[in-house]
Amino acid sequence: MSTVLTNVCKQYDQGKTVLGKVSAEIKTGEFFVIVGPSGCGKSTLLRMIAGLTDITDGEISIDNRVVNNLSPKDRNLTMVFQSYALFPFLSVWDNVAFGLKARKHSQVEVEERVNNALKMVNLEDLKDRKPRELSGGQRQRVALARAVASDAKICLMDEPLSNLDAQLRIKMRQEIYALQRKLGITLIYVTHDQVEAMTMADHIMVLHNTEVQQIGTPAEIYKTPANEFVASFFGVPPINILPATKLSSKSLKVNGDFEVKVDQVITENELKVGIRPNELRVAKADELTANATVKNIEFLGDEKILYATFNNGNEVSAIISSETHFDLFDTIKITSTNNVLLFSQDGINITKGVGDVVNA
Amino acid sequence: MLKTSTTDVVPEKKVEANSDRKFKLTAKDKYYASIFVGPSLFLLGLFVFYPMFRTLYISLFLTNSFGNTTLFVGLDNYVKLISSPDFVASMWVTVVYVVGVTFFTIAMGLLLANLASQKLPGIAIFRTLYSVTMGVSVSVAAIFWLFIFNPSAGFFTLLTKMLHLPTVNWLTSPTNAMWAIIITTVWMHLGFVFLVFLGAIESVPTTLYEAADVEGVSSRYQFFHITLPMISPTLFFVSTITIIGSFKSFGLIDLITKGGPTNATNMLVYRIYNDAFFGGNYAKSSAEAIILAIIIAFFTYLQFKFLEKKVNY
Amino acid sequence: MANIDETAILKRIFSYFLLIFLAVVILAPFFIGIWTSFLPTADILKGNFFSTNVSLNNYFDAFTQTPILRYLGNTVVISIITMFAHLIFCSMSAYAFVFLDFKYKKVFFALFMVTMMLPSEAAIIPNFQTVKALGLLDHYSAMIVPSLTSAFGTFMLRQSFMQTPMELKEAADIEGLNHFQIYWNVVLPYNRISLITLGAYSFLGAWNQYLWPILVTFSNNSRVIQNGLKQLQSEETFNNWGMIQASAAIIVIPTIIVLFIGQHYFKSGMNEGAVK
Numbered sequence: 029m030s031t032v033l034t035n036v037c038k039q040y041d042q043g044k045t046v047l048g049k050v051s052a053e054i055k056t057g058e059f060f061v062i063v064g065p066s067g068c069g070k071s072t073l074l075r076m077i078a079g080l081t082d083i084t085d086g087e088i089s090i091d092n093r094v095v096n097n098l099s100p101k102d103r104n105l106t107m108v109f110q111s112y113a114l115f116p117f118l119s120v121w122d123n124v125a126f127g128l129k130a131r132k133h134s135q136v137e138v139e140e141r142v143n144n145a146l147k148m149v150n151l152e153d154l155k156d157r158k159p160r161e162l163s164g165g166q167r168q169r170v171a172l173a174r175a176v177a178s179d180a181k182i183c184l185m186d187e188p189l190s191n192l193d194a195q196l197r198i199k200m201r202q203e204i205y206a207l208q209r210k211l212g213i214t215l216i217y218v219t220h221d222q223v224e225a226m227t228m229a230d231h232i233m234v235l236h237n238t239e240v241q242q243i244g245t246p247a248e249i250y251k252t253p254a255n256e257f258v259a260s261f262f263g264v265p266p267i268n269i270l271p272a273t274k275l276s277s278k279s280l281k282v283n284g285d286f287e288v289k290v291d292q293v294i295t296e297n298e299l300k301v302g303i304r305p306n307e308l309r310v311a312k313a314d315e316l317t318a319n320a321t322v323k324n325i326e327f328l329g330d331e332k333i334l335y336a337t338f339n340n341g342n343e344v345s346a347i348i349s350s351e352t353h354f355d356l357f358d359t360i361k362i363t364s365t366n367n368v369l370l371f372s373q374d375g376i377n378i379t380k381g382v383g384d385v386v387n388a
Numbered sequence: 389m390l391k392t393s394t395t396d397v398v399p400e401k402k403v404e405a406n407s408d409r410k411f412k413l414t415a416k417d418k419y420y421a422s423i424f425v426g427p428s429l430f431l432l433g434l435f436v437f438y439p440m441f442r443t444l445y446i447s448l449f450l451t452n453s454f455g456n457t458t459l460f461v462g463l464d465n466y467v468k469l470i471s472s473p474d475f476v477a478s479m480w481v482t483v484v485y486v487v488g489v490t491f492f493t494i495a496m497g498l499l500l501a502n503l504a505s506q507k508l509p510g511i512a513i514f515r516t517l518y519s520v521t522m523g524v525s526v527s528v529a530a531i532f533w534l535f536i537f538n539p540s541a542g543f544f545t546l547l548t549k550m551l552h553l554p555t556v557n558w559l560t561s562p563t564n565a566m567w568a569i570i571i572t573t574v575w576m577h578l579g580f581v582f583l584v585f586l587g588a589i590e591s592v593p594t595t596l597y598e599a600a601d602v603e604g605v606s607s608r609y610q611f612f613h614i615t616l617p618m619i620s621p622t623l624f625f626v627s628t629i630t631i632i633g634s635f636k637s638f639g640l641i642d643l644i645t646k647g648g649p650t651n652a653t654n655m656l657v658y659r660i661y662n663d664a665f666f667g668g669n670y671a672k673s674s675a676e677a678i679i680l681a682i683i684i685a686f687f688t689y690l691q692f693k694f695l696e697k698k699v700n701y
Numbered sequence: 702m703a704n705i706d707e708t709a710i711l712k713r714i715f716s717y718f719l720l721i722f723l724a725v726v727i728l729a730p731f732f733i734g735i736w737t738s739f740l741p742t743a744d745i746l747k748g749n750f751f752s753t754n755v756s757l758n759n760y761f762d763a764f765t766q767t768p769i770l771r772y773l774g775n776t777v778v779i780s781i782i783t784m785f786a787h788l789i790f791c792s793m794s795a796y797a798f799v800f801l802d803f804k805y806k807k808v809f810f811a812l813f814m815v816t817m818m819l820p821s822e823a824a825i826i827p828n829f830q831t832v833k834a835l836g837l838l839d840h841y842s843a844m845i846v847p848s849l850t851s852a853f854g855t856f857m858l859r860q861s862f863m864q865t866p867m868e869l870k871e872a873a874d875i876e877g878l879n880h881f882q883i884y885w886n887v888v889l890p891y892n893r894i895s896l897i898t899l900g901a902y903s904f905l906g907a908w909n910q911y912l913w914p915i916l917v918t919f920s921n922n923s924r925v926i927q928n929g930l931k932q933l934q935s936e937e938t939f940n941n942w943g944m945i946q947a948s949a950a951i952i953v954i955p956t957i958i959v960l961f962i963g964q965h966y967f968k969s970g971m972n973e974g975a976v977k
Contacts, residue, residue, distance in 0.1 A: 080871050101877025113868035117890040127876035130886075420880045421803035428794040428850040429809060434831070435847040436816045439824035446826065455830060500727075503720055508713065516961070517724045520731070523957035525909045527930035531949040532730040534934075535737065535942060543733050546748050575730065636822050639911035643931055657822045657912070664826050665916065677823035688818040 030055045031077065031182065031214065036086035038072050046072050048238045049086070054216060054231075056091075056181070059208050061217045063225040064235035065261075070218045073235070074184050077216060079103050090182065101131075105182040110190055112171040114159040121146070121155040124173045145177035148207065165196045169203075176207065183208075185217045189224065201227060222262045226250070234258050256375035259302045265333055265345040267302045269371070274299070280370075283338055285319045286363045290370065292380035299378070302369035308346035309363045310334060310354070318359035320344070325354060336360060440681065447674035455670040465675040474651070475659075475676075481566070482635065482655040488570040489634040490627060493577050497626065500578070501585035502611060515586065521579035526639035529576040534644055537568050562652030565645050569653050572640055577633070581626055588622035589615055621694075628691040632684055656680050731953075738946035745942045759947035768921040769948050772929030776908060779844050779925060783907035784900050786845070791854030791899065792892075796884050798855070799862040800870065816852035822912060829916055843917040844910065844925065851906075854899050861895035862888060908956070926952055 031054040038047040047069040054060045062070045075081040077088060079100035088095050095103050106127070114123050124145055128138045146152050149169040159167055168188065175183045188204070189197045205228045208215045219225055225232045226246045234241040234249065234257075242254035253259035260266045272280040272288070274297045279289045282301050313319075323343070324335040327350060334346045334354060344362065354360065370379045447465055449457035469475045504515045521529075536543040537558035548555050558568045592615060600610050616623070638657040641647060647654035647662070654662075656676060664673035737745050738759050744752035763769050797803070798810055821828075828847055837843040865888055873883045889896065914925045924932060930952070934945060 078871075078875060080874065099877075100871075100875040105875065107872065107875050109868040109872065111866060111868050113866065113872040115869060115887065115891070117893070126872075126886075130873070130876040130878050130882065417801045417880075418803055421797050421801045421806075424793045424797035424801060424880075424884075425803075425809060428790045428855060429812070431790070431847075431850045432813070432816050432852060435828060436819055436821070436824060436852075437812070439827035439831070440819050442827035443823060455826065500723060503716065503723070506716060508716060508720075511720075514720045514724055518727060519960075520728065520957060523960040524953055525927055525956065526911050527927045528734075528949045528953045529730075531930055531934070531945055532734040535946065536730060536733060538942075540746065543750075546750055549748070575727070578727065632820075636820055638822065639909075639927065642911070642915070643934075660822065660825070661912065661916075665829075670826055674826060677826065681819055681823040684820040684823070685818040692814065692818075 030091070031216070032087075032089045033073075033077075034087045034089075036073070036076060036088060037084045038069065038076060038081070039084045045238050047076075047235075050235075050240050051086075052233055052240070052243055054214060056214050057212050058230040059205070059215045059217065059228055060231050060233070061219060061225040061229035062233045062235060063219055063222060063261075064241075066220055068235040069238050070220075070235050071186055074107075074186055074216060074218045077103075078105060078107050078184050103182075104180045105184060106175040106178040106180045107184040108171045108175050108186070108188045110187040112159075112167050112188075112191075114167060114170055116159050119156050119158060120151060120162070120170050120173075123159065123170055124177050127174065127178055141177045141179075142173075145173040148176055148210075149173045149203070164192050165200065168192060168200055172204065172207065176211065180213075182214045182216065185215065187219055188217075189219070189221075197224075204228065223264075226262060234261065236261075252379070253302075253369070253377055255377055256300065256302065256371050259369060259371075259377070263304060265305050265347075267304050267369070268308070268344045268346075269300055269302050270342060270344070272299050272301045272370075273297060282364065282368075283319075283342055284340065285338065288364055288368055289366050290368070290380075291366075292370075294370075296372060296378075298373055300371040300373065300375070302371060303344075303364050304367075305333065305345045306347040307365045307367050308344065309365065310336070310346050310348055310352070311361050311363075312354070313359055313361035315359050318361055320360050320362050322354050322356055322358045322360060324356070336362060338362070443674045443677050443681075446670055447678050449671055451670040451674075453668045455664075457671075461671075465671050466679075469672065469675055469679070477651065478654050478656065478659055481651070481653060484566065485570060485573075485637070485653070485655060486631055486634045488566070489573045489577075489637075490630045492570065492574045493581050493630050494623070494626060496574060496578055497581035497585045500582045501589050502615065504582070504586055505589045518582045519579040521576055522583070523579075524576055526576070527643060529572055530640055530643035533568070533572040533575070537644075559645060560649055562649055565649055565652050569637075569640060569644060572644060573634060573637065576640070577630065581630070584622060584626055585619065588619040592618040624694055625691065628687050628694075632687050635680065635683055635687075656683075734946050734953075735950050738943060738950045740943055742941050742943040746940070759943040760951065762941075762944045763947045763951060767933055767944070767948065768924075769926075769929060769933070769951060771921055772924055772926040773952070775841070775923055776926040779841055780904050780907040782841075782845050783848055784904040786849040787851050787854045787903040788896055788900055790850035791858050792889060792896065793884070794850070794855045795858035795862050796880075796888055798859050799865075800883070800888070801880065813852045813855055817856060825912065825916060828913075832917055838917055839919045839923050841923055843923070844907075844914050847913070848907065848910075851903065854903060857899055858892065858895055861892050865891050905956075 033050055033052045033054075036047060036050045037045070039045050050073060062073060064070045072081060076083050079095065079098060079102075083096055090103060090105075115126065118126065121142055124142045125138050128141055133141070143152070146155055149172050151166065151169050151173060154162065154166060159170065162170065168191075171188065175185075185204075189200055192200060201224060204215075204217075217224075217228065226249075229246055231243060231245060232249050233243045234254075236257050242249060242258050244252075249258060250262050253262070256269060260269065270283045272282045273284070274294045275281050275287060277293050278291070279287055280294065280299070280301065282288050282303075288301065318339075320336040320338045322334060323337050326333040326335075330350055331347050332350050332352070334348050335343065336346070337343050346362065348354075369377060372378050446455070446457060448460060448462060450459040450461055452458055500518050504511060504518060524532075539545060539555070539557060539559065542558070544558065545555055556564060558564050596614050596618070597610060600614060605613075636657055637655060638661065641653055641655060641658050642661075645653040647658050657680065660673050660676045660680065663669045663676065667673070737750075739755045739757070740749075740752050741754050741756070741758070744750075744754055794813070798806065798813075832838060832843045832847065835846075837846060869887055869891065870883060873887050878886065909927065910925065911927045915928045915931075918924045918928065921929075921932075930945070930948060933948060
């Protein structure tokens with residue numbers, strides 16, 4: 029009982045590939061986030077699941093039933109659009125009731141479902157308003173209520189929070205998460221925002237360049253990214269990727285500069301290391317021993333982000349305690365803890381133990 | 389019929405050309421399509437395409453008094469028309485009328501719209517007053533102006549008498565009759581054209597004028613170098629629909645001059661009507677109708693082409 | 702500083718002068734027509750323009766001695782039917798061109814576009830024969846049937862329908878609406894401003910028809926108002942200017958009222974559309 033994608037492909041008439049061979053299993057009742065930079069095909073994938081876009085090749089099945097040729101309504105799902113797709117000429121109540129009426133539910137059932145859904149998203153008082161009389165967050169709630177009112181077990185959301193301001197986004201994130209848990213529906217959620225993916229998902233699918241990069245839990249994705257792209261996509265500020273050379277079988281020289289010891293046997297001579305900003309150590313140094321210069325400092329409260337340029341021109345960012353004081357153009361010495369990720373020259377994660385987890 | 393032939397009040401906007409957005413194609417579409425588009429297609433076929441071809445067909449024959457074709461004569465009817473001084477004079481009259489109406493309608497419309505686009509207290513009243521002729525139909529316009537032009541009791545006659553000026557025979561002198569028709573047509577179309585121009589002028593970004601004000605540019609210069617170039621697409625649109633509308637003029641002529649005096653206002657559509665339904669010469673009338681269709685098609689095509697490109701300034 | 706103010710004020714005065722002058726010129730035919738409609742014809746013919754014999758007699762005469770009410774009624778019926786026919790047929794074909802995919806769609810659309818280029822004035826002879834063959838002469842349907850649909854209306858609504866957010870249609874797809882339901886429950890309500898606009902154009906277009914009705918109507922039973930005034934003017938009432946002016950006023954006043962109400966409605970409609 030789940031949604032299974034098998035080698036799903038999308039090509040347009042001109043032969044341009046938008047998605048190539050996507051496979052995944054989305055379990056019933058889970059919060060599944062499809063994330064990737066714009067243009068990676070994530071919305072197309074969602075629309076293919078919905079049945080709004082044709083599949084060029086491959087197979088989509090929902091609960092052991094191949095749905096490739098089923099029309100959207102027969103797939104028994106709901107969708108929340110980025111623009112909410114509210115009917116401007118209908119009241120909030122009628123917007124929520126729209127699909128139920130179309131599916132010919134009984135009057136009593138429609139009323140009950142709509143009222144319950146509106147209650148769940150705290151819109152009971154606004155049920156007679158028109159969409160244009162609502163704020164962005166309220167419109168978003170109407171769209172959610174529409175999904176809630178439906179009896180469909182799968183809900184698709186296409187960047188539902190991208191039209192909201194930052195604070196509202198955090199609030200709605202929590203509400204959507206709570207709703208999904210409460211209703212126990214399968215939620216397939218598309219976003220370009222890695223924070224949304226990390227905070228809400230049971231499983232994340234990372235899409236990039238028409239390919240699946242990795243599927244995993246937020247922790248897996250963060251701790252054991254399949255490759256350099258995934259590593260860079262998650263985490264703020266992004267992970268620092270620096271060139272490294274083999275020193276001995278278990279140690280590396282990073283950026284031609286400082287040494288890092290690793291718990292595995294290194295086989296390649298030239299490789300790359302990924303160091304999260306909080307794994308870097310920064311100390312003041314005189315010009316003789318310094319390996320970098322401070323370029324910018326952002327104060328965040330408990331910590332600061334320090335942006336620096338190595339003497340060879342590579343740039344890094346480090347998270348440091350807000351107690352430490354640096355000025356612009358200070359010369360500094362940057363080193364790292366041994367908690368680093370190793371990538372081959374072409375970006376594959378070769379850190380010990382990663383191969384077991386990565387399934388893409 | 390100028391008011392109704394507003395070919396592009398809704399300009400073709402760019403539509404998302406995202407092939408991802410292609411609608412799902414089902415076999416059922418065919419069934420729906422026949423229901424949705426079938427009736428219109430049938431009606432247009434019966435009342436536009438068929439008659440156009442039929443007219444073309446008739447124009448290549450001689451006809452009897454019932455409008456039935458008798459003898460195939462090829463382009464003879466056209467040759468006869470073009471070599472007939474009567475028809476050439478008629479075409480000339482039509483062109484003079486079209487040019488006159490187009491020029492004065494646009495000039496007056498621009499003047500009014502430019503004046504009414506000023507930000508002055510009470511300007512809304514003037515906007516309403518200027519657009520009032522939109523509610524005037526052909527026959528009402530004709531009646532109002534017929535009285536004004538009336539030689540014995542008319543308002544102009546009264547005016548000239550009061551000012552001790554020589555009386556002008558509006559409807560009995562060929563030149564004046566043409567003026568009378570042009571004035572009435574311009575007056576009737578003015579409300580609509582004014583509103584279209586006003587809308588265009590108001591959509592010019594005010595920052596352009598503010599920038600010009602800062603530069604100390606005179607308002608006359610602003611009109612010719614900012615307003616006019618910015619509204620040039622509208623100018624083109626209004627020109628073509630005015631040209632098309634006035635080529636098709638019939639009602640005012642029928643009501644005010646009946647083509648006279650001495651054919652001075654006997655324009656194309658009036659000829660088509662007279663030759664067929666009073667002269668009984670269906671072949672000649674059809675040839676004239678085809679000439680009209682070619683002229684109208686040319687200007688409409690011009691408008692479509694321009695709309696497609698949407699080039700301005 | 703004072704200098705600038707002075708020129709600004711002068712400019713303003715000049716603007717108002719021009720505005721008022723032009724308003725007078727444009728409205729003069731109305732004023733003259735409506736003023737004379739209250740005067741006895743005898744005074745009008747004598748040139749006694751500022752007569753004080755103001756009365757509603759001309760209106761009374763127009764209503765009782767002429768079939769003007771009949772003409773008005775005929776025209777209203779024909780215009781309303783034409784308007785609704787346009788709204789239905791044009792919106793349906795526009796829906797097909799935007800939301801349906803079918804064979805020869807491009808060809809059909811090109812045909813519609815070509816239709817817009819062909820003047821109906823050039824088709825009067827065969828159309829007259831068609832209507833005659835159908836036995837519709839001197840009957841309302843002679844004026845309604847040939848203009849049940851409009852290529853221009855289809856084109857205009859197509860432009861508008863194309864602006865309908867695709868998500869709305871997709872949301873309806875997911876809920877399982879068929880094309881009739883999407884047409885009726887989504888596309889028409891979303892585009893009601895354009896529909897109102899088309900309705901107004903179609904109504905006015907039918908109201909202003911002149912050449913076609915003059916060909917196919919012979920009696921007061923079906924004669925429309927545009928031809929009716931000509932009829933009055935050519936009959937025995939020819940020189941009864943007071944009554945003719947009253948008839949013209951009777952026709953023009955309702956359309957102007959409708960126009961003003963409409964203008965207000967269109968404005969608020971536009972705003973509504975813009976805020977979505």
